[in-house]
Amino acid sequence: MKTDAAGAPGRRASLQKDAEKETPATEPLGQGEGLVWEEEEGRATLILTFTLRNARKAGLSKTAKVFETFEAGIHHLETRQAKKSKNTTDDLEFFVKCEVHNSDVSVLINSLKKVAEDVKTIREERVPWFPKKIRDLDKCHHLIAKYEPDLDHDHPDESIFLPGFGMYLNKPVRGDPLPRVEYTVQETATWREVYRKLSSLYPTHACKQYLDAFQQLEKCCGYQEDSIPQLQDVSRFLKGKTLQTGFQLRPAAGLLSPRDFLASLAFRVFQSTQYIRHSSSPMHSPEPDCCHELLGHVPMLADKEFAQFSQAIGLASLGSSDIEIEKLATLYWFTIEFGLCKQNGSIKAYGAGLLSSYGELVYALSNKPEHKPFDPKLTAVHPYQDQTFQPVYFVAENVEDAKAKLQKYALKIKKPFSLHYDPFTCSIEVLNTPQKVKNTLSQMKEELKNLCFDLENIF
Numbered sequence: 465m466k467t468d469a470a471g472a473p474g475r476r477a478s479l480q481k482d483a484e485k486e487t488p489a490t491e492p493l494g495q496g497e498g499l500v501w502e503e504e505e506g507r508a509t510l511i512l513t514f515t516l517r518n519a520r521k522a523g524l525s526k527t528a529k530v531f532e533t534f535e536a537g538i539h540h541l542e543t544r545q546a547k548k549s550k551n552t553t554d555d556l557e558f559f560v561k562c563e564v565h566n567s568d569v570s571v572l573i574n575s576l577k578k579v580a581e582d583v584k585t586i587r588e589e590r591v592p593w594f595p596k597k598i599r600d601l602d603k604c605h606h607l608i609a610k611y612e613p614d615l616d617h618d619h620p621d622e623s624i625f626l627p628g629f630g631m632y633l634n635k636p637v638r639g640d641p642l643p644r645v646e647y648t649v650q651e652t653a654t655w656r657e658v659y660r661k662l663s664s665l666y667p668t669h670a671c672k673q674y675l676d677a678f679q680q681l682e683k684c685c686g687y688q689e690d691s692i693p694q695l696q697d698v699s700r701f702l703k704g705k706t707l708q709t710g711f712q713l714r715p716a717a718g719l720l721s722p723r724d725f726l727a728s729l730a731f732r733v734f735q736s737t738q739y740i741r742h743s744s745s746p747m748h749s750p751e752p753d754c755c756h757e758l759l760g761h762v763p764m765l766a767d768k769e770f771a772q773f774s775q776a777i778g779l780a781s782l783g784s785s786d787i788e789i790e791k792l793a794t795l796y797w798f799t800i801e802f803g804l805c806k807q808n809g810s811i812k813a814y815g816a817g818l819l820s821s822y823g824e825l826v827y828a829l830s831n832k833p834e835h836k837p838f839d840p841k842l843t844a845v846h847p848y849q850d851q852t853f854q855p856v857y858f859v860a861e862n863v864e865d866a867k868a869k870l871q872k873y874a875l876k877i878k879k880p881f882s883l884h885y886d887p888f889t890c891s892i893e894v895l896n897t898p899q900k901v902k903n904t905l906s907q908m909k910e911e912l913k914n915l916c917f918d919l920e921n922i923f
């Protein structure tokens with residue numbers, strides 16, 4: 465015999481009957497109703513608001529009975545005095561976040577309408593799952609398989625070759641500690657050639673932020689042409705500069721899906737490969753390799769403004785639709801990979817795809833390609849080229865300006881919640897209730913107050 469949540473056999477059947485008495489016909493849901501906030505194993509999460517007149521009398525118990533009938537799991541419940549209330553104590557507005565079986569959504573809302581007024585649900589939105597804690601990144605490992613028929617199958621032992629896909633996977637693929645890699649003499653020779661050639665170009669082609677960080681990496685983090693820096697040491701260096709960036713590296717399993725890759729940026733985690741390009745082609749690699757990561761990405765990740773810019777793209781991606789993810793991935797491409805910026809009257813590179821490719825770095829700053837001003841709305845939908853050099857590059861006024869424009873763009877991405885990143889716990893808080901927004905706001909106010917005191921003490 466089935467036992468329901470209340471522990472009494474058959475009780476659900478009788479409650480269903482009662483509910484049916486109160487809701488003789490199941491009305492179809494109105495437009496904008498029936499929010500399915502997220503779905504898992506046939507359960508839907510609903511956000512409901514409604515008003516109860518004379519809540520102290522029968523209203524409250526009747527409402528509770530509706531939720532009990534459908535075995536709704538209450539995640540969050542808030543009440544406040546109704547705005548247009550004549551009766552100041554007994555009329556209440558409710559905010560409820562609950563979980564219910566998909567098939568019961570419609571009848572639950574209709575049942576509620578029989579006992580409460582102004583029943584509203586937030587417009588239907590399906591929010592894709594996204595990581596809330598840094599350890600959730602272990603679930604973000606969806607790979608993109610890319611067929612590369614010309615790719616040499618003779619690759620270092622640290623990687624696994626996927627036959628037929630032309631893709632190398634690093635071991636390990638999850639959030640394990642970054643393993644140290646013993647590079648061969650030939651691999652080190654490849655690194656030397658790349659390092660020597662590119663570093664001769666940086667003083668004239670790279671932006672100031674890159675040059676400053678590169679100098680620090682050479683001084684403090686083993687950047688030199690005779691050995692390939694270990695990701696473990698580089699990650700420690702970036703993370704140790706907590707006040708600046710706090711970025712950390714994580715072993716990547718090859719080409720990740722844009723959604724998974726962008727999500728890691730929200731936590732200031734950069735997914736990085738460890739293998740090195742083939743020695744037959746030192747100035748080009750069809751996939752990201754450690755020359756691209758170490759010479760292209762790492763120096764910029766040590767810059768405060770750029771780190772914030774990277775995290776802003778990551779935060780914007782969390783819970784976004786596939787269309788928005790595509791736009792954000794395009795923005796990532798034209799900025800973090802192939803971005804240019806103005807500096808002291810000339811144009812310099814800050815994108816990793818440029819700073820790790822001699823040929824494209826020279827080409828991008830020549831008068832051959834088209835240079836357009838960076839505008840997230842236009843850049844996000846601009847076609848890009850992943851087989852050869854870009855015909856168009858986007859030029860930001862500076863990294864700070866690019867960050868401000870991106871944050872403004874991100875605010876316009878429609879989601880039924882806001883997100884707040886807590887740097888102390890490295891976790892994302894989903895602000896989907898008024899109380900949560902208030903709590904975060906008061907926390908910020910407190911921090912601002914402390915900063916004002918600090919300022920007064922200094923001057």
Ligand SMILES: [Fe+2]
Pocket residue numbers: 752756761801816817
């Ligand atoms: Fe990259």
